[in-house]
Amino acid sequence: MDSRTGKKIRLGRVLDPRTGRAVVVAASHGVMSGPPAGLATRAEIDAVFGQLDAADGVMVTPGMLPLVEDFFVGRGRPALVLHLDWKNHGRKIYTPGADGRGEGVLAQLASLEEVAAAGVDAVMTYLYIGQRDTALERAEIERNARIVRDAARVGVAVIIEPRSALEPEGGAALSTDVLSLYCRISADIGADLVKVVWNGSVEAFSPVAQTCFAPILVAGGPGGEDPASTLRLAADSVAAGAAGVMFGRRVFRAEHPAEVLAGLRAVTHDGVPPERALARH
């Protein structure tokens, strides 16, 4: 046996090799924000997971894994993505500094050996850059580089989501330059996939995708009430060169998550226009 690991096999479970695209559902919000609306109780978790069969992958936390393990068991099931870290930024009880900036302090929740043994296909980790404290920033870069190394050894794929304490309040779009910097740093550290927030338009996002050699999955942000805008965001993402989407609230807070997911698949994998993808269901 040569020194092969299962990285190619595991990555191929997330990013469909037939289309090079992926629709991943994030269901790990509790570790950052406390009980998330839509996934707050065990009953809600069970109900939502009952509607996620069509996802290419679903992201959970280490603690959720025993609750939802059966969801991932069997032929053709969604890939298992693990949210590898806790972060303070975004925590409701967190008080940012006087200038409104949060520092983005992170903690890794499991070793990559544990992750591989648990059957995980890919881990997702944040990469916080732009801290006031440059020692923190350096630790963040080193933490992500170590995760990439450790994951390579055990054949687990790595999704890096770059974020910054400098992000504008209230969800204002980041500039193309900042997003390009974020994504390229993530790819150069060694991410297999980069997850990143959308910056408003196909024109503004295209240069980001063009200059990031790792496939990009676009994050969803708040929403869920309006499936049409969710499908439109997925269509714009792939039009701009992204490899797909990694949406949480837009799926699990939707009235009918399975229908939104079917629409996202049609748009992302089959290039169906969003209006038709919605009408089909």
Ligand SMILES: O=C(CO)COP(=O)(O)O
């Ligand atoms: O992956 C995510 C959070 O880690 C994305 O979640 P949202 O789509 O709800 O922003």
